[in-house]
Amino acid sequence: MLTGQQYLDSLDDGRQIYLRGERIDNVATHPAFRPTIEDAAAGYDRYFQDGPDATAPYYSISRSVEELRELEKVQLTWDMLSTSTATGINALMTAASRMRADLPENSERAMAWLEDAKKRDIRCVQTITDAKGDRSLSAGKQEDPDSYLRIVERHKDGVVIRGAKLHITSAAVAHELLVMPTKRMKTGEEDWAVTCAVSVNAPGVKIVNTTFAPPAELDWREYPASALIGTTEGFVIFDDVFVPNERVFLAGEVEHSATFAHSLGLWERLGSLGHYVELADTLVGLAQVISEANGTTKIPHIKEKISGLIVYATMLRASLEAAITNATFTPEGWASPNELFTNAAKFYAASEYAVMIRDLHDIAGGSTLTSPALADLENAEVGSLVGKYMKAMPGYDAEYRMRLFHAIRDFTADGVGAWQLVTMLQAGGGLYAQRVVATKHYDMEHARQLALKVAGITAP
Amino acid sequence: MLTGQQYLDSLDDGRQIYLRGERIDNVATHPAFRPTIEDAAAGYDRYFQDGPDATAPYYSISRSVEELRELEKVQLTWDMLSTSTATGINALMTAASRMRADLPENSERAMAWLEDAKKRDIRCVQTITDAKGDRSLSAGKQEDPDSYLRIVERHKDGVVIRGAKLHITSAAVAHELLVMPTKRMKTGEEDWAVTCAVSVNAPGVKIVNTTFAPPAELDWREYPASALIGTTEGFVIFDDVFVPNERVFLAGEVEHSATFAHSLGLWERLGSLGHYVELADTLVGLAQVISEANGTTKIPHIKEKISGLIVYATMLRASLEAAITNATFTPEGWASPNELFTNAAKFYAASEYAVMIRDLHDIAGGSTLTSPALADLENAEVGSLVGKYMKAMPGYDAEYRMRLFHAIRDFTADGVGAWQLVTMLQAGGGLYAQRVVATKHYDMEHARQLALKVAGITAP
Amino acid sequence: MLTGQQYLDSLDDGRQIYLRGERIDNVATHPAFRPTIEDAAAGYDRYFQDGPDATAPYYSISRSVEELRELEKVQLTWDMLSTSTATGINALMTAASRMRADLPENSERAMAWLEDAKKRDIRCVQTITDAKGDRSLSAGKQEDPDSYLRIVERHKDGVVIRGAKLHITSAAVAHELLVMPTKRMKTGEEDWAVTCAVSVNAPGVKIVNTTFAPPAELDWREYPASALIGTTEGFVIFDDVFVPNERVFLAGEVEHSATFAHSLGLWERLGSLGHYVELADTLVGLAQVISEANGTTKIPHIKEKISGLIVYATMLRASLEAAITNATFTPEGWASPNELFTNAAKFYAASEYAVMIRDLHDIAGGSTLTSPALADLENAEVGSLVGKYMKAMPGYDAEYRMRLFHAIRDFTADGVGAWQLVTMLQAGGGLYAQRVVATKHYDMEHARQLALKVAGITAP
Amino acid sequence: MLTGQQYLDSLDDGRQIYLRGERIDNVATHPAFRPTIEDAAAGYDRYFQDGPDATAPYYSISRSVEELRELEKVQLTWDMLSTSTATGINALMTAASRMRADLPENSERAMAWLEDAKKRDIRCVQTITDAKGDRSLSAGKQEDPDSYLRIVERHKDGVVIRGAKLHITSAAVAHELLVMPTKRMKTGEEDWAVTCAVSVNAPGVKIVNTTFAPPAELDWREYPASALIGTTEGFVIFDDVFVPNERVFLAGEVEHSATFAHSLGLWERLGSLGHYVELADTLVGLAQVISEANGTTKIPHIKEKISGLIVYATMLRASLEAAITNATFTPEGWASPNELFTNAAKFYAASEYAVMIRDLHDIAGGSTLTSPALADLENAEVGSLVGKYMKAMPGYDAEYRMRLFHAIRDFTADGVGAWQLVTMLQAGGGLYAQRVVATKHYDMEHARQLALKVAGITAP
Numbered sequence A, B, C, D: 001m002l003t004g005q006q007y008l009d010s011l012d013d014g015r016q017i018y019l020r021g022e023r024i025d026n027v028a029t030h031p032a033f034r035p036t037i038e039d040a041a042a043g044y045d046r047y048f049q050d051g052p053d054a055t056a057p058y059y060s061i062s063r064s065v066e067e068l069r070e071l072e073k074v075q076l077t078w079d080m081l082s083t084s085t086a087t088g089i090n091a092l093m094t095a096a097s098r099m100r101a102d103l104p105e106n107s108e109r110a111m112a113w114l115e116d117a118k119k120r121d122i123r124c125v126q127t128i129t130d131a132k133g134d135r136s137l138s139a140g141k142q143e144d145p146d147s148y149l150r151i152v153e154r155h156k157d158g159v160v161i162r163g164a165k166l167h168i169t170s171a172a173v174a175h176e177l178l179v180m181p182t183k184r185m186k187t188g189e190e191d192w193a194v195t196c197a198v199s200v201n202a203p204g205v206k207i208v209n210t211t212f213a214p215p216a217e218l219d220w221r222e223y224p225a226s227a228l229i230g231t232t233e234g235f236v237i238f239d240d241v242f243v244p245n246e247r248v249f250l251a252g253e254v255e256h257s258a259t260f261a262h263s264l265g266l267w268e269r270l271g272s273l274g275h276y277v278e279l280a281d282t283l284v285g286l287a288q289v290i291s292e293a294n295g296t297t298k299i300p301h302i303k304e305k306i307s308g309l310i311v312y313a314t315m316l317r318a319s320l321e322a323a324i325t326n327a328t329f330t331p332e333g334w335a336s337p338n339e340l341f342t343n344a345a346k347f348y349a350a351s352e353y354a355v356m357i358r359d360l361h362d363i364a365g366g367s368t369l370t371s372p373a374l375a376d377l378e379n380a381e382v383g384s385l386v387g388k389y390m391k392a393m394p395g396y397d398a399e400y401r402m403r404l405f406h407a408i409r410d411f412t413a414d415g416v417g418a419w420q421l422v423t424m425l426q427a428g429g430g431l432y433a434q435r436v437v438a439t440k441h442y443d444m445e446h447a448r449q450l451a452l453k454v455a456g457i458t459a460p
Helices: A004-010 A031-047 A065-075 A080-099 A104-120 A224-229 A259-294 A300-325 A339-364 A374-378 A383-390 A398-412 A416-426 A430-441 A444-455 B004-010 B031-047 B065-075 B080-099 B104-120 B224-229 B259-294 B300-325 B339-364 B374-378 B383-390 B398-412 B416-426 B430-441 B444-455 C004-010 C031-047 C065-075 C080-099 C104-120 C224-229 C259-294 C300-325 C339-364 C374-378 C383-390 C398-412 C416-426 C430-441 C444-455 D004-010 D031-047 D065-075 D080-099 D104-120 D224-229 D259-294 D300-325 D339-364 D374-378 D383-390 D398-412 D416-426 D430-441 D444-455
Strands: A016-019 A022-024 A124-127 A150-155 A158-169 A176-179 A194-199 A205-211 A232-244 A248-251 B016-019 B022-024 B124-127 B150-155 B158-169 B176-179 B194-199 B205-211 B232-244 B248-251 C016-019 C022-024 C124-127 C150-155 C158-169 C176-179 C194-199 C205-211 C232-244 C248-251 D016-019 D022-024 D124-127 D150-155 D158-169 D176-179 D194-199 D205-211 D232-244 D248-251
Touching (some): A031 A080, A031 A224, A031 A232, A065 A080, A065 A259, A065 A300, A080 A259, A104 A248, A124 A158, A150 A232, A158 A176, A158 A194, A194 A232, A224 B444, A232 D383, A248 A259, A259 A300, A259 A339, A259 A398, A259 B444, A300 B300, A300 B339, A300 C300, A339 A398, A339 A416, A339 D339, A339 D430, A374 A383, A374 A398, A383 D158, A398 B444, A416 D339, A416 D416, A430 B300, A444 B398, B031 B080, B031 B224, B031 B232, B065 B080, B065 B259, B065 B300, B080 B104, B080 B259, B124 B158, B150 B232, B158 B194, B158 C383, B194 B232, B224 B398, B224 B416, B248 B259, B259 B339, B300 D300, B339 B398, B339 B416, B339 C430, B383 B398, B383 C158, B383 C232, B398 B416, C004 C031, C031 C232, C065 C259, C065 C300, C080 C124, C080 C259, C124 C158, C150 C232, C158 C176, C158 C248, C224 D444, C259 C300, C259 C339, C259 D444, C300 C339, C300 D300, C300 D339, C300 D430, C339 C416, C339 C430, C374 C398, C383 C398, C398 C416, C398 D444, C444 D224, C444 D398, D031 D205, D031 D224, D031 D232, D065 D080, D065 D259, D080 D104, D080 D124, D104 D248, D124 D158, D150 D232, D158 D176, D158 D248, D194 D232, D224 D398, D224 D416, D259 D300, D259 D398, D339 D416, D383 D398, D416 D430
Parallel strands (some): A016 A205, A124 A176, C016 C205, C124 C176
Antiparallel strands (some): A016 A022, A150 A158, A158 A232, A176 A194, A194 A248, A205 A232, B176 B194, C176 C194, C194 C248, D016 D022, D158 D232, D176 D194
């Protein structure tokens, strides 16, 4: 296993990382990556054990409802990169299981890579969304055939891939990229049916980043959530990257081209769901503590809005519980969350989120946006006056209240808040995608029978 | 145990029942009560066993999560009166448990009545909502002191009660009424703190009914859901009714005046929740089968609306599962559903129901309302023409489609549908009540800590 | 002009009317048609003037914004049949104007029929929605070619039509039916491109009715809204009906096959909009008066829900005003309401209606459904007890409150309420139709320019 | 009149301005104020005319519905500071009119100041929201009496005021501050009933700013909306500021303490409404152009969401029209927008905004957040690859699409977007405030009569 410091050292490996138009020398020391890096390094130190057999918990597989429930809980305490790694591992195991009968060799190759990755104690991210080009055309029909990542050369010892993968959180600070097709490929589209593991520093890999960490020039105390959470989103370019055979898990077997995306979708939505429960509880908490500090806890419309947030958080918690309690098991005995509950909940979470944020802003008030800076509180000329007027309820000082306003703004409307507004919708594919998957897994025949019973008829 | 026939016979006991301004001689033979009566009688026959030790399953108590889950499932197959009886039994047991330490004698009396009721195999309903008078005043301050049911005389061997209880489903066809205070009574309001069991045919009990069963004159084939479900709502008047001591479980002990209402609320909301899951699945099924018959299953906005119904049904199912999985247990080992999940789900179910019905109507189309009658199909002059033009998709005949339209109308907008529109909201006390109870049971301290962590501060 | 009595007499003309499987001898004397008939007869008496030049106001055309505004107001006081007649007249005028250049003769024929209808002082309804058969196929591709009404024979002096028209409010009590295609017909579908005026008693016309008037057996005092409004919906069958040439306004000119539907849609949505404003105000009023009688006007969540109803009513009123203020004019100087505002408002009205009804039910409480009958109040044994317990606030007697509960139930959930639940959505074609028309009339180019300005770019 | 340059020069007047803990020397040259300043200076140049009688249009008063309509339109082209000035002028005129009968001298003083301001061609902002302290207590009961701004000394020639005013957009770049009470003051609270005009550079005035202009270090091309709109929010402290009598319009006359707030609320909400219509159209436009560039204009759920945005924009436009068409007039003949329509629309705009933003994000997709920077496009190593993969539909280059993503992010979720998320709710006082004002101006008696008519009863 690696220590946090070893992890930091490992990132200075020649990787090609870009931000705001410039090449970054070393992500481990660049301020824009600081929150993400610190978070990930702490994740290494937390579980570090010496010895050749020690392995990180991120690599373990749940074999019962109880273990799955435990995983959900502990994941909330993990850093984002390790969580992403665990999601990828679980997805790859699920996919390996689903491929085993048809493509035993591919399945074995995936399992072997996993074992090796566990030993090396690396962190990986999943890269799935392609550039897509014209969305009304399939992969093989695009003007630019690279619009979906594809194999451009096949060699005895490996393949060369070309394309781009978008929206890859933490890509710049991981060790490896799990590449997989974004959707089912048809016969004739074999070159686009490719799944493999690629080192971040492999020649030809170039990662262009965006970040919603506040610029270094700003006072990060006003971005407490961004500083805590920290994310970089990678636009990952594969500019003719060679991948050796042992890291290639699919290379033309179109019948399993969607297996990886489905497996990943399943685990990502479960991971999201656990996170959304905590996010929703955090919204309730922010609403409650700011109304305490504002002195508005007894105002009926404030109470009503807080109870609305509570219902939201509780319905999400209920669906997480149901997804776990109704887990399914692979032939190997590996537990998977229930697809129906997971997807319905993801839809509910995403579609109601905007209204929850609105209500939190309505509860908190205009100072969410216009609260002076903490530095203003320290200014010799106006600091005490700012303190005097930003105090509301006896017992709550101005700084406490101001920090809450900054936290609410940062968490819901600015910095990481902007990130959440969009990712809440787009993670796992937009509102439409969740509707489709939920519908697919719903027991429609049961519903039809109930309807026919009420109507007193039988189907023709 | 009683057979269905014995149950029917037992109803001709002199009870004072009114409907549309007239006294009903015998509810067992009056057409307005037919669906309810038939439903209840079938419930007797279903489980009938001979012998002195045989008891109905409606009287059994769950002692584990598994038994509670089983109860939820089997309840959906029970008739409404027996379900109501089971709810009352469970509520009374929970209340008896909560009173045991403070009022052991009252607790024992309730348990003894239960044992006796089980032996007699009777059915009972809960009567809770009072007339209430001026809602801004408490029970003891009303212009008319009978606005809340109260003890008007206390005798050595019992008490005399006066008042009215509203919205009592199936009251006219039950054997006994469980009377309990609708809310917490304060010191000085001892006379209003009364819980007891009263025979429906006790002198002074008068039940004025409303029913949403279609009038006998109409063709019940166009009311398939009403005919199946059938409900009568009783306005129950206690016009100085004597209740012997052994049937009085509370008579002034104001500290436990809310114990029964809370216990009942808990079980009623769980019973409702199981019912709502089935109701939601039925809506999905109705939407699906009518769009099959209309030939609209591939129209995008129809698919989207059906998926919205699916999310609704699934979120409700998830919360039912969570309410059961997170059951709590009394010292006696009796399982109770989780209050937080139950109440949040009840709120969600009720507040979204209107939108679900709207979407079902939008999916089904205008013939929901304007479909000709089935009798028109049989008319010699126009029957074949009605059949010709009410046919839409090949493979689905006109009658099938017309019956579906009538079922949707009856189930959601008319007959039992009108009943559902209002009871979905009002059962358990209106949207506001669910908000309040959910808030009370939510772990707010956990949420506050999450908020403070995101803000990087500690509470003052 | 005709008097109310002359109108009643005119209905006994041999028309073939069916209800619940039976032929109706004379609609003017059948109880199921009573509210509609009384309403329409009063509409005749109201404006009756003697003399050959006297004409009903239902036939006048607005030529300015002011006249259009006046029309909107006075229409709310008209009976439903006359309103329908006025809508048809306006639609036919608009269509005649739009056809004038291409088909001057057809246009003239429509105008001549109008002049004659005005003189005869008849009432007419529009028949537009076809049976439709398989909705994925066009009119000319149906298994049953009569799924859309069509010309089956062409003679020198007229045409013979066959088909059915659905959801025709008041058809059974009108004099003439304005028949028009439900959608654009293509080349090759000339037989389905037919618009004409047909007498209700023409041989081959058969009208199968549904009604939401309460059955005669019930106490109509509990259906005050249904008794006031009264509707019958006609399923109108054209079983090879001959139409003379002077009444045929389109018979194959496919390029104008959609002109009538568009013209009608415009006027129907405006008529609806005026009605929805009044409907919304009525909901506000019902919410307010029942909360006065319940004594809940000061409860915050009640006040909040009433204010939500007020916003709904006000937004509808605003859009009605904008639709009139922004009227467009035909070359003849005839005013038409603005399509964009009318359709957006219709969508808003229909999509929010379900939530408004839910809130009204939540405000009113469970007695909306379970209030005893007014006859119970008159019963010697229980009447005074019902009165005692149905009284809530001092100053409001039980009967007043009970009548309000019955009115709310009847107006929103039962009787005419069921009718409103569905027609609010389906009138003018379902939520989807309004979205489409609103989009078509929106100034998208203006919006695009605003977007490009914010982005600081120009379109490619 | 002043030129833009004269305006810029006028700002270097010793005013005490703070940002992020530091005193700003000259707002006219500080980068954080650049967009606001440039915007305001352009507003001066636009209408500049030489000569002593020339006056800016911001100072003119509407005297007819037509002029009010014209004002609404032209305002959309004005800079934010001038718009704010016009709003303040209109509000002060309305207040002067309302005070005229009771307090003629105060009224005259306000009118005199206005005339002088017009001559000096200054810009002013309204300062209304106080610090408020404990919200459950009134102004006179606060622990800190300065929680609401008040008169602390009264002199022969003027008064000294102390307190703070929050959320004051553009305060730092205006010339004068119109100070007024945030709510009605009661007898005994005379010192808090103060309205006056204060120079921004008056001794004791200190303005602490927040800004959502992007930091200078970032590439403003990615903040096109923020760069265009630009706002600073001032936290304005009055640290014992002397105000001469001729600038004091209220100083203890509690009966008119709410006159100014009501007048301002009216004009601010109208100004907002015009702005919201344009904002809503901009959202429609952004949704349309990004879906063109993404190639998703034909996907049904995209079309449906765009039509939802269209309905939103159209309902807002309708209510703006109705507010103007139904203007009221003061005795002086000055037009005021209709309060009912204005407030209902403000509520609708604010409460639906969150859902509109959600739908826009769902339409646009994840690149809203993760689009690479424009600088990345110019990077020699990866620029062409970013361009290759950020291109979607033929005919739309990568830069066009990327600029749209940045515009959407900046306009709705980050930078000015964060500002809009909160101000959309809080401007004019939160959702609750609009509900209250709309309710106050609704014709409830008309609604009650409609309800009673439907119920067939008269009120007791």
